[in-house]
Amino acid sequence: MARTPRARSSTERSSAAVTLQQVAEHAGVSIATASRALHGATGRSVGEELRRRVLAAATELDYVSNAPAQALARSRSSTIGLVIHDIADPYFAAIVAGVSRAAREHELMVMLAATFREPLLELDYLRRVRTQRADGVLLAGSGCTEPAFAARLADTLTGFTEDGGRVVCIGDHGLDADLVTVDHRRAAELAVAHLWELGHRRIGVLAGPAGLVGADRQLDGIRRALAARGAPLPPEHLTRTELTRADGRSAATQLLTKQTDLTAVLAVDDTLAAGALTTLRDDLHRAVPAEVSVVGLGGLPFTADLHPSLTTVRFPLERLGARALELLLEAPERRGPRRTVELDVELTVRSSTGPAPSD
Amino acid sequence: MARTPRARSSTERSSAAVTLQQVAEHAGVSIATASRALHGATGRSVGEELRRRVLAAATELDYVSNAPAQALARSRSSTIGLVIHDIADPYFAAIVAGVSRAAREHELMVMLAATFREPLLELDYLRRVRTQRADGVLLAGSGCTEPAFAARLADTLTGFTEDGGRVVCIGDHGLDADLVTVDHRRAAELAVAHLWELGHRRIGVLAGPAGLVGADRQLDGIRRALAARGAPLPPEHLTRTELTRADGRSAATQLLTKQTDLTAVLAVDDTLAAGALTTLRDDLHRAVPAEVSVVGLGGLPFTADLHPSLTTVRFPLERLGARALELLLEAPERRGPRRTVELDVELTVRSSTGPAPSD
DNA sequence: CTGTTAGCGCTTTCAC
DNA sequence: GTGAAAGCGCTAACAG
Numbered sequence: 001m002a003r004t005p006r007a008r009s010s011t012e013r014s015s016a017a018v019t020l021q022q023v024a025e026h027a028g029v030s031i032a033t034a035s036r037a038l039h040g041a042t043g044r045s046v047g048e049e050l051r052r053r054v055l056a057a058a059t060e061l062d063y064v065s066n067a068p069a070q071a072l073a074r075s076r077s078s079t080i081g082l083v084i085h086d087i088a089d090p091y092f093a094a095i096v097a098g099v100s101r102a103a104r105e106h107e108l109m110v111m112l113a114a115t116f117r118e119p120l121l122e123l124d125y126l127r128r129v130r131t132q133r134a135d136g137v138l139l140a141g142s143g144c145t146e147p148a149f150a151a152r153l154a155d156t157l158t159g160f161t162e163d164g165g166r167v168v169c170i171g172d173h174g175l176d177a178d179l180v181t182v183d184h185r186r187a188a189e190l191a192v193a194h195l196w197e198l199g200h201r202r203i204g205v206l207a208g209p210a211g212l213v214g215a216d217r218q219l220d221g222i223r224r225a226l227a228a229r230g231a232p233l234p235p236e237h238l239t240r241t242e243l244t245r246a247d248g249r250s251a252a253t254q255l256l257t258k259q260t261d262l263t264a265v266l267a268v269d270d271t272l273a274a275g276a277l278t279t280l281r282d283d284l285h286r287a288v289p290a291e292v293s294v295v296g297l298g299g300l301p302f303t304a305d306l307h308p309s310l311t312t313v314r315f316p317l318e319r320l321g322a323r324a325l326e327l328l329l330e331a332p333e334r335r336g337p338r339r340t341v342e343l344d345v346e347l348t349v350r351s352s353t354g355p356a357p358s359d
Numbered sequence: 360m361a362r363t364p365r366a367r368s369s370t371e372r373s374s375a376a377v378t379l380q381q382v383a384e385h386a387g388v389s390i391a392t393a394s395r396a397l398h399g400a401t402g403r404s405v406g407e408e409l410r411r412r413v414l415a416a417a418t419e420l421d422y423v424s425n426a427p428a429q430a431l432a433r434s435r436s437s438t439i440g441l442v443i444h445d446i447a448d449p450y451f452a453a454i455v456a457g458v459s460r461a462a463r464e465h466e467l468m469v470m471l472a473a474t475f476r477e478p479l480l481e482l483d484y485l486r487r488v489r490t491q492r493a494d495g496v497l498l499a500g501s502g503c504t505e506p507a508f509a510a511r512l513a514d515t516l517t518g519f520t521e522d523g524g525r526v527v528c529i530g531d532h533g534l535d536a537d538l539v540t541v542d543h544r545r546a547a548e549l550a551v552a553h554l555w556e557l558g559h560r561r562i563g564v565l566a567g568p569a570g571l572v573g574a575d576r577q578l579d580g581i582r583r584a585l586a587a588r589g590a591p592l593p594p595e596h597l598t599r600t601e602l603t604r605a606d607g608r609s610a611a612t613q614l615l616t617k618q619t620d621l622t623a624v625l626a627v628d629d630t631l632a633a634g635a636l637t638t639l640r641d642d643l644h645r646a647v648p649a650e651v652s653v654v655g656l657g658g659l660p661f662t663a664d665l666h667p668s669l670t671t672v673r674f675p676l677e678r679l680g681a682r683a684l685e686l687l688l689e690a691p692e693r694r695g696p697r698r699t700v701e702l703d704v705e706l707t708v709r710s711s712t713g714p715a716p717s718d
Numbered sequence: 719c720t721g722t723t724a725g726c727g728c729t730t731t732c733a734c
Numbered sequence: 735g736t737g738a739a740a741g742c743g744c745t746a747a748c749a750g
């Protein structure tokens with residue numbers, strides 16, 4: 001035989017956590033009863049007296065249950081995985097905050113996996129989450145660009161769901177899974193409406209890169225909103241660009257240099273808008289909002305610190321995360337087609353927008 | 360007996376993950392060999408041929424190891440807990456980013472626990488982390504205010520370490536555990552030196568609340584730096600306040616209203632500095648930096664967006680997190696007194712500071 | 719180098 | 735309502 005059945009010699013390493021067995025002995029009940037008293041359905045199946053004794057014993061011995069053992073026995077870990085690009089990015093930070101809050105309410109632990117935008121790392125983490133036997137995984141952000149990668153990602157996800165794991169995406173990345181996202185079209189509509197009401201008729205648009213689902217939706221929303229007002233977006237008023245401040249700056253420079261009669265810039269991302277603000281002030285020397293109004297999309301906190309403070313459409317990022325977790329939990333028997341939840345957005349008017357110059 | 364030993368009737372729930380047992384059978388080896396080939400020390404103790412077969416079988420069956428089972432058998436979970444106040448706070452977000460990065464390098468998963476500044480939640484999470492049998496826990500932020508709570512916290516930590524868990528604090532909260540923090544005194548010294556070199560001699564100080572270890576150190580550093588230059592800090596130039604933008608604003612208002620001859624404000628926190636900037640511009644109408652210079656401490660990203668952009672001392676938050684994890688891992692046999700690591704800081708000169716007015 | 723086997727701590731039938 | 739016992743999937747002696 002391998003080891004002596006029980007009775008640790010007191011020379012063993014000190015990390016001898018109290019076990020349910022010991023609690024049971026201390027309380028003078030069977031281990032099964034101890035288990036039921038401690039973790040079973042509340043109030044059911046254990047006599048008041050015994051339950052009391054077990055609880056007392058547990059407290060006295062400072063018993064802490066062993067989650068891995070429970071996970072093994074129950075094949076449920078009360079843990080979910082959360083895969084994001086970069087936690088230092090306030091966009092993801094807000095989502096994580098929402099997930100954390102919801103997880104707490106449901107007594108779940110969350111394993112955080114930051115991929116730093118490396119697709120391979122994402123695959124790797126998904127696998128690890130599966131290894132952990134997480135009850136489910138929330139996928140925020142995916143560089144679903146190249147098809148080869150997308151296929152592997154899909155495979156990995158399939159494996160995960162086949163083992164009984166749930167998957168919910170936060171933000172649409174074209175994956176075949178339940179999805180929680182913001183209403184991008186409505187965000188666009190709100191931004192356009194705001195500018196329109198201020199009298200702007202020549203609006204430059206800084207859009208995101210083609211292929212990004214959200215960016216496409218936003219652009220589509222802008223087009224519709226403009227068309228609905230009888231002023232379809234002329235191609236020369238549109239520039240597509242990566243979502244960085246530097247790109248926003250150069251794209252805005254280009255746009256405003258060529259199209260000198262624009263009275264407003266609608267950027268589909270706060271970061272882009274920040275870049276536009278910078279070039280307007282430092283390169284083009286055009287007053288905001290006196291000469292040109294600027295509006296962004298996203299509503300991240302930093303927009304309040306910009307100068308002038310940015311008018312933007314706020315995305316409910318925290319709720320996005322919380323809702324995603326809820327959706328994950330709501331799926332006891334996930335059958336049928338993929339579910340989609342779109343959260344509403346909200347216009348935040350600040351100092352970067354004003355009436356169109358009467359010129 | 361309870362269940363039939365093996366052979367799942369094909370009607371069982373589909374979540375039948377492949378087990379090591381199955382891999383072993385498929386490869387025609389014992390389960391022990393399979394285990395060694397898959398998880399054992401690289402290259403050791405398994406013949407090349409068998410190893411190959413096991414690996415092939417694993418791949419073919421899409422085997423994913425069961426972390427809870429491993430954790431149970433090895434009594435190590437390859438998981439660490441990370442307790443923070445609020446992930447949406449960029450301060451913590453940066454720390455988490457650093458921890459994530461380091462965790463990845465060490466093949467560790469991190470369980471994130473956000474307490475939202477509720478002491479009870481912190482206690483609860485610590486317990487849960489213990490429940491998860493995490494190999495260690497990183498403690499960033501603790502509302503170590505009331506002694507009763509501090510005692511309970513200490514107790515919980517003791518329980519954790521007694522079970523073999525490691526603890527490292529990020530930022531000093533007076534807990535008896537290894538600690539990683541920034542060099543607050545040096546940060547103060549850098550800020551003072553910068554202002555002094557610009558000719559400022561009457562410097563107002565916005566300090567943090569007494570009792571906060573970091574805040575105390577910073578104030579101490581400021582006092583020393585000033586004294587070393589032959590200009591001890593007069594009490595009327597000092598105001599202590601909570602670390603919020605609103606408090607910073609009102610504290611700055613008070614300070615600058617009473618002490619009209621100050622040429623600079625040194626805030627021990629970026630947020631406070633932001634408040635000072637606001638009141639200077641909107642309430643007091645004093646030009647920054649022409650009339651008054653402002654410097655902060657922390658170097659969070661938003662300081663670059665302030666107007667004018669804030670001169671500040673950057674804390675290496677990401678490295679703080681990474682270093683903390685390293686420290687956690689470095690402690691194979693943690694004996695002796697608590698270890699302390701102080702990370703260096705760096706002055707970032709921007710637009711909010713300039714030469715003292717010659718007056 | 720490989721196989722056998724006894725647990726790791728807990729849940730969950732099944733029988734009383 | 736309570737207890738006995740069979741695993742959950744894996745690791746680590748121990749024996750060859």
